[in-house]
Amino acid sequence: MPPAGSRVLVWDWTVRLFHWLLVLGVAAMWWTGEQGMMDWHRRLGLILLGLIVYRLFWGLVGPDTARFTRMVARPGAIMACVRDLIGRRHRPHFGHNPLGSLSVFAMLLALATQVSTGLFSVDVDGLESGPLASKVSFETGRLLAEIHETSFKVLLALIALHVIAIAAYLLLFKDNLVRPMVTGHRPQTDFDTPQQTLRAPWPRIAAAAATACAVVYGVLAIGG
Amino acid sequence: MTHRQIPFAFAALAGLALLGACGSGDAPAAADDAEVAATPLANGLTAAETVAARQGHLKAVGKAFKTISDGLKESEPDMAAIQAAAASVTFETAGMADWFPEGSGPASGVKTDALPVIWETRADFDSKTADFKAAAATLATVAQVGDIAAITEAFKATGATCKACHQTYRADD
Numbered sequence: 001m002p003p004a005g006s007r008v009l010v011w012d013w014t015v016r017l018f019h020w021l022l023v024l025g026v027a028a029m030w031w032t033g034e035q036g037m038m039d040w041h042r043r044l045g046l047i048l049l050g051l052i053v054y055r056l057f058w059g060l061v062g063p064d065t066a067r068f069t070r071m072v073a074r075p076g077a078i079m080a081c082v083r084d085l086i087g088r089r090h091r092p093h094f095g096h097n098p099l100g101s102l103s104v105f106a107m108l109l110a111l112a113t114q115v116s117t118g119l120f121s122v123d124v125d126g127l128e129s130g131p132l133a134s135k136v137s138f139e140t141g142r143l144l145a146e147i148h149e150t151s152f153k154v155l156l157a158l159i160a161l162h163v164i165a166i167a168a169y170l171l172l173f174k175d176n177l178v179r180p181m182v183t184g185h186r187p188q189t190d191f192d193t194p195q196q197t198l199r200a201p202w203p204r205i206a207a208a209a210a211t212a213c214a215v216v217y218g219v220l221a222i223g224g
Numbered sequence: 225m226t227h228r229q230i231p232f233a234f235a236a237l238a239g240l241a242l243l244g245a246c247g248s249g250d251a252p253a254a255a256d257d258a259e260v261a262a263t264p265l266a267n268g269l270t271a272a273e274t275v276a277a278r279q280g281h282l283k284a285v286g287k288a289f290k291t292i293s294d295g296l297k298e299s300e301p302d303m304a305a306i307q308a309a310a311a312s313v314t315f316e317t318a319g320m321a322d323w324f325p326e327g328s329g330p331a332s333g334v335k336t337d338a339l340p341v342i343w344e345t346r347a348d349f350d351s352k353t354a355d356f357k358a359a360a361a362t363l364a365t366v367a368q369v370g371d372i373a374a375i376t377e378a379f380k381a382t383g384a385t386c387k388a389c390h391q392t393y394r395a396d397d
Contacts (some may be wrong), residue, residue, distance in 0.1 A: 134297055
């Protein structure tokens with residue numbers, strides 16, 4: 001048994017930073033989009049593009065709790081997770097539980113759809129457009145803008161579900177999932193088996209960040 | 225009813241229900257709307273024709289604006305394309321004064337983003353469309369000269385007149 005009070009890193013600092021920047025970013029994108037502040041919407045959109053690329057890359061090379069291959073759960077595991085929820089049984093999971101992984105994949109997919117359609121979107125008056133919109137026709141740009149609007153509603157629904165789930169864990173199971181997303185740590189005693197603390201090696205962080213910057217730079221270079 | 229017939233009967237019922245659903249909702253109003261929609265308005269067209277025509281023209285304007293906007297982003301803009309697009313805007317909007325006759329709003333039953341307030345504050349609406357037409361004419365003239373900075377400025381000014389009007393008079397904005 002590990003010593004009482006020992007803590008284990010569940011979320012590396014880049015995942016946490018990504019998460020909270022995303023919260024701010026999505027809120028800002030919603031606001032600027034609704035208010036028609038399209039200059040800011042475009043700038044912030046490029047930052048979000050960078051964040052998403054970072055996270056997708058990190059899903060390939062990052063530590064266990066960030067890595068996509070570790071997040072893919074078998075249907076059996078997902079069903080067991082659902083049964084535990086229904087039976088009000090709670091077993092803290094090191095990282096995303098199988099249902100949480102599904103939610104994360106869905107949100108990342110919705111976010112990727114948002115930023116990629118936004119790059120090519122054109123407004124109905126042909127006055128405002130994403131940085132790569134000059135590469136597509138007016139009709140295609142309009143279609144992508146419609147998808148951009150619809151997928152935002154999907155994203156909002158997924159975010160609502162995410163927040164409701166966090167609240168449910170707090171109220172039903174007295175498990176505060178927000179704190180570890182801020183501090184990164186959970187008590188080792190939360191887990192049935194001792195867990196190794198995560199490692200986020202600098203070279204990999206640098207590679208993911210460089211990829212993100214390269215994509216954003218590429219968009220700027222092509223779109224001008 | 226035999227066992228085999230049940231799926232057929234069910235499918236037929238479902239089909240009928242679907243057909244019914246198409247008409248339901250605004251079914252009682254549909255007859256009135258159809259009558260209203262078929263009556264020629266002040267411009268000689270029906271409400272449906274009027275809405276279709278102005279939407280067609282405005283979509284063409286949107287397309288032309290995208291051509292200009294894309295062109296101005298290029299390091300070496302295709303001047304001929306910009307000039308043609310700018311000219312097409314004045315051409316497409318030549319008849320704008322007749323695009324919004326009384327009875328071509330949403331009350332006609334035709335799907336339109338034109339808000340009823342157009343006909344409540346008509347003088348203001350007309351002055352806003354006049355602003356647009358003046359700005360678009362300037363844009364077309366400036367485009368012929370071919371100075372990028374001047375075109376950019378004239379394009380911005382034209383876009384501002386679009387927004388000024390759409391803000392108040394178009395839904396979903």
